Amino acid sequence: MQLSRDDLKRAYRSMFTIRAFEERVEKEFAEGNIPGFAHVYLGQEASGVGVCFDLADDDYIGSTHRGHGHCIAKGVDVKGMMLEIMGKAGGICGGKGGSMHIADMNKGMLGANAIVGGSPPIAVGAALTQKLNKTGKVAVAFSGDGASNQGTTFEALNMAVVLGVPAIFVFENNGYGEHTAASYAVGAPSLAERVRSFGLPCEVVDGMDFFAVREAMGRALEHARNGKGPYALETVCKRFLGHFVGDPQAYRTPQELAEARAADALPRFRAAVTGASLLTDEDLDAIEAEVLAIVEEAAVAGVAAPMPDPDRDLTRDVYLKYA
């Protein structure tokens, strides 16, 4: 499927927004403006954007602890996210969720999830709703290579096949589950092969290539939307930083880190679209300038914003109605 110039701009804008947002998160974290900890998505932009590019607001995704990129790719407001990550009252979840629990029901974003393997069962349920209500929509569960080892994931894969729901399982294999190599922790010879053994197709795709991810996701959507049941992708990615911001990454060599940066999806996208004369460097530079201004505004607003008021906010929204 050929992408228009506007499509290409949208793709680059989404990927660069993730890049700029996460670099800003790193900076704000270092300056003490972000409580707790943050897991950034730097390096994996092409995977999240490629997967979400053709999803609508009423297609659902469930995410991971490394969820900022998925939120942005699904269209969640950047300023609302920045305020949320800073624990501010105007955050998208009122400052009650934080980095690992950003959700936006209006964008089909069923939450980042701090429990590794937390999202796949939930995505099966969201997909069940689509099947029973015959909406033609899908639910996507993002997981890492780490979550591919969780029992919840195995249960969700099997249940999705048994119930024949339009769920798409995306395993972003960035080579590390927290601080331990996937080559150590994934006991099967291949993540995708193990997923296939549950009875669903699983494609292995270059997660640093937006176009490859989007095309594979197109096949997944075609499959799921046509009542053929679940589908899976293993997007092979590079994680630029450590498990969390500030992780010194002594377990990775400088050479490996340099190779990860050399595989950067954004310059690769730029080279592809300018080389084919689809967009110019000026087009892309203009997008970058716009995005940087938006992220700047979000960060400045976030630092200035008030925190939630304990008297008003601490005990509300536990239930719709309690005693």
Add this chain to the structure above:
Amino acid sequence: MSRKTYLQAINEAVRQEMQRDPRVIVLGEDVAGGQQSSGEPGGVGSVFGQMKGLFNEFGPDRVFDTPISESAIIGAAGGAALTGLRPIAEIMFVDFVGVCFDQIYNQIAKFRYMFGGHAKTPLVIRATAGAGFRAAAQHSQTLHPLFTAVPGLKVVMPSNPYDAKGLLIQAIRDDDPVIFLEQKFLFGMEGEVPDEAYRVPFGEANVAREGRDVTLVAFGAMVPRALAAAEALAKDGLQAEVLDPRTTSPLDEDAILESVEKTGRLVVVDESPPRCSMAGDIAGLVADQGFRSLKAPIKRVTCPHTPVPFAPSLEDAYLPTSARIEAAARAALAYS
């Protein structure tokens, strides 16, 4: 109004709500039964028959068997609830929540709060609970204290057929996640149950018996035992009030405090080991907020700090009996 068992009341509640609201679905292990087997599907209707007949009436899109995968059952129910359905998920025995507790306490219970009030999760988790079936340590627990301790969950323990139907209908119509603990010891209990749908609200205690001398608070399958103890006390002219809070979360604290204000003496009966139990919880509540009402130390009648044993002699000794409840009440009454 007609006489029905506790089991029939549960079945009728689900059937009527499924007729009323097409968003209500039932999923779990063997809730239909017999999928792709050589005989007729749908004949099992849950292991105790709670969902019997629903598969045949509502079909495989609304009543469906799942693999034995509790995490996926609860997670799928949570995801479906977030996106517009109203699932009733069954955990065959509440003891099995060990393998899916993350989806309960980290996921569904917290969605609304973590998401800043922008989500609702209208789902019911039905599970059979309680000892007395010679079912041993992994099929006999109540575990209500675990759920009660989790903000975001509501926890229901019906003690009779009328409440079972009305509380379950309330649970299905409720927009928050509800843990509905079916007291399997009471499945055969008969009582008057209206034929039409009705709701019993959460957090409103039932005064199962009025009295002025001592308050007996009991939940679920312990309520009939507390009533039997009250009956025995009445033969000596001692008037016990039996209070059934019906739900442990929300808890009708006012009703408990008001009853103790009247009687000055409190016995809490709880089918649970004593530590971090409802017995301890209510004793703490009354010690904190009803201290001036008390004329005697609070007595707690619980199970021992052991797993549920198998041998009938041991299991009988494990469960609170009406004799133990009566003795505790007499001790409270004798104190001066």
